[in-house]
Amino acid sequence: MTRTKRSRKARDMAPIHPHAAAIDIGATMHMAAVPPDCDPEPVRSFGTVTGDLHRLADWFERCGVRTVAMESTSVYWVPMFEILEQHGFEVVLVNARDAKHVPGRKTDVSDGQWLRRLHEYGLLRGSFRPTGGIAALRAFLRHRERLLGYAAAHIQHVQKALTQMNLQLHHVVADVTGVTGMRIIQAIVAGERDPDVLAGSRDPRCRASEETIRAALVGNDREEHVFALAQSLELYDLYQDKVAACDTRIEAVLKRLRAVAAKPVGKLPPARHATKQPNAPAFDARVALHAILGVDLTQIHGLGPSLALKLVGECGTDLSAWPSAKHFTSWLCLAPSNKISGGKVLSSRTRRSGSRAAALLRLAATTVGRTETALGAFYRRLSARAGKAKAVTATARKIAVLFYNALRHGMDYVDPSAAYYAERYRNRVLTNLQRRAKSLGYVLQEAGAESVGVS
Structure with missing residues (x-):
């Protein structure tokens, strides 16, 4: 029996974005790359003045480019990003961490070609960037x-x-x-x-x-x-x-955001705190956010009006970019980053992140740890067992999930109280102990109860 040998072309991956280009962003020069069959000189350098950026966009149009990838290098990418969007291109802003390890010697030319090739085969994920208001x-x-x-x-x-x-x-x-x-x-x-x-x-x-x-x-x-x-x-x-x-x-x-908001707005619940926070905006941020979102984010413990406003500014009013709360917390680097090989978990540490939204949620977690709430009880229990650093991260993740559910699904948060959380935790511990005792052939009894023997 002979095995049919497939050609190298048939074994190659199919391009996801055949009309893809990429730009290696720099302070004084941008290196742009298009598919080799689009131009005799597929890699060109352009200056960073506005006229050069428009010439780069015109060159992309002549080459039939539809989507462009670029790294988020400092703030040098902002003018290029905005001009390409004005020309109608789909622009993907990627994290440099996802596009590193260029094979061979590292140069501006090879960086641009490698970035374009990764984008062509759909191997790059675009960073979240809010639009409009x-x-x-x-x-x-x-x-x-x-x-x-x-x-x-x-x-x-x-x-x-x-x-x-x-x-x-x-x-x-x-x-x-x-x-x-x-x-x-x-x-x-x-x-x-x-x-x-x-x-x-x-x-x-x-x-x-x-x-x-x-x-x-x-x-x-x-x-x-x-x-x-x-x-x-x-x-x-x-x-x-x-x-x-x-x-x-x-x-x-x-x-302006209130004028275009399509969410129904109900009655604003009473504020949890009457005192004004230091450095708070001159206007009532709580009322303004409720008019836009239709929910009161400040009912979530740890989120004051100023912090809620900053979170909305960082994440937006529409969280549909993240299919679930798990995706949202993973984007914030508040969920464990599991590294598994051979069925063994090598590491589950959370990834380092410079996300401003994650920093705000950690600040909220630190604040809520001093309150007599369910979140506060969770923070204190975990802090005593695993340390404050892990307790802050875990509590910040819980607040992020509540924030996601409030904005995405319109959930109204009601605190079940610290006593409820303590009782629920106690029942969970007792259930686990009873199950372990039963597996060993014993029956747990409450202190002071009559002896019923040992099975």
Whole structure:
């Protein structure tokens, strides 16, 4: 019996995207690659100015390209991505981790060819990137975070100047950016030095007494320290104004999203917390999100209005890109990354990730661990058994699942309470113990019960 030998061409994989191209992104040069049968020179270099990017897109059109893959190199890919989308191409943004290990010597030319070949055979997964209003919302929210970081740095400069003047205000007032702290600092910058007058600016809600504040405001005035204090305060106020302007833009984007939202909006449930969070937006983010999503994300413990708004900015309002909550948590790198060989689990550690959404969920998990809720009880039980790091990751995954179900399926979260969780866990442990005892030929009895013998 003779075996028919298939040709090499028949053994090759069939291309998934026969009209695929790829671009190796750089700071001053882009290396673009098209299929070899489309052009005598299938790999070309282009500059990064806008005219060069349009010429690259025109070349793709002449070559019959329909889909383009590129790596997410810093922010250099953003102009190229947007221009290609304007020309009607399907653009796939891939993680450099998925396209590494170029065979042979590594050059810009071989990188572009290897990326194109991987994309041609469907071996690359596109990264999630929000579009439309969500992309604008995400950009404004990230810019707002940077502004708050700059403002926080100048508050540290304020505290340094106060320490050099031996004014211990930040040791007796919990927050120098609060009402009492800012009144006193502004009075010092204006030239007031009398401790009695400065302590008289104390807000009635301040926990420190007026006498304590007065004793902390007896310092050593020097011209250079007062000058540094004044400039740091001025820069802090400047960034606060910029944050307020950014809040106006964010509110406008949310109104546009509300205009195109198709989800029915019911009655907004009462807020779980009446106090306003530090650095919260100037508008009511909870009401704005409820009007867009139709659900109140803040009912999930750990998610305040500001954190929920950031999560929506990172993940969008439509989570259909992930077929299930398992896919969503895997994308966030909050699920175990199992490596199995020969039926043996070699590793199940979660992958490292720079995802902002995952960082927000970890922050929510840390917060919820201090609450008397079912999530808080889960965090504390796991923390005692496996350590805080694993407890944070596991709790963050649970919050991510609740977030996914709320946005994708409209689920309304109701906390079953910590006592319910503890009782459920106790029953599960008892069931396991009874099953193990039965397998060994014993019967478990409750302490104090009458003896019924041993089977």
